[in-house]
Each structure stands twice: as C-alpha cells, then as structure tokens.
Amino acid sequence: VRNSRNSPACSWAQNVDTIFLRVLLPHLHGPHVEFAADEIVISAADGLAEPVAFKLNGAIDPERSVFGLDHQGLDIRMPKAEPGTPYWPRLLSAKGKPHWLSVDWPRYEAEPDSEEEAPEMPAMGGGDFGGMDFSGMDFGGEGGLDMSALQGMM
Secondary structure (H helix, E strand, O other), rough: OOOHHOOOOOEEOOOOOOOEEEEEOOOOOEEEEEEOOOEEEEEEEEEOOOOEEEOOOOOOOOOHHHEEEEEOOOEEEEEEEEOOOOOOOOOEEEOOOOOOOEOOOOOOOOOOOOOOOOOOOHHHOOOOOHOOOOOOOOOOOOOOOOOHHHHHHH
C-alpha cells in the first residue's frame, strides 16, 4: 500500500465472487477510484491528502468494479476476475495485517465447504450415533445437577 502511514481505516469482506472494501473517510468529497486488475487507487478533490493505492492479493474485474459514497466514506465492490475462485487469505498482496485494515464480519460469507473436505462419518452412523440409546443416561434433567452429590465425591 502506498502511503500506508496515511491510510484511512478500512474493512473488507468477500464471498465466492466478490471482494467488498469499506473505506472510512467521513469528510471525503469528489472521490475517484481507479481500478486495475490487481490494484485500486483512491483519490479525492477534498478529504484525502494524497492518493492511496492498494495492491490486491488477487485479480479483480476492473470493468465491473464500482464504488459509492455515503456519510461514512466509500463502499467499493470488486468482482473477482474469475468467479468461484478460492477465497483470498488476505486483501492485500503484502503479508501481514496493517493496523488500519480489519475484516467486515457482518458482510463476510464463509467459504463453502466441499463434500471432500467434510465427509460423513460412517463409524458414527452418519450423525445418528450408530443407534445409541441416550434415554438411560442422566444429564441433569429437569432438576439440574445435584451439587451436594458432587461435593460428596470430593
């Protein structure tokens, strides 16, 4: 990231097809975002001292990338160059986590599990616990745990 010392606070998220970037610049006026396959550059008429460039960890589709401005800053949507590609381990190409960048958990969509990664457990009967009968086991039931019985064990 060029000008990382002056980088605004940002959060990012992704799903299988898109990268989302939120740039917090509440006093930004006249923003301009240049999209390249692996980089974005943000500049503005007012509210940003100098342009900020982000070298991305993967490729995006610059032609379909868009941004919007609201009272908090920029909301940027960047479709991945190849939809359905693996999730990016980080937003930026540089390793490490800059102090000004965080994950936007409410927008983040977990990577879909594949059938190969999470096989059914046949030894356990595919989730029915192999016909085990739990009815005879006492898990505390309605009355909860009997603390006096536990203290008697100590």
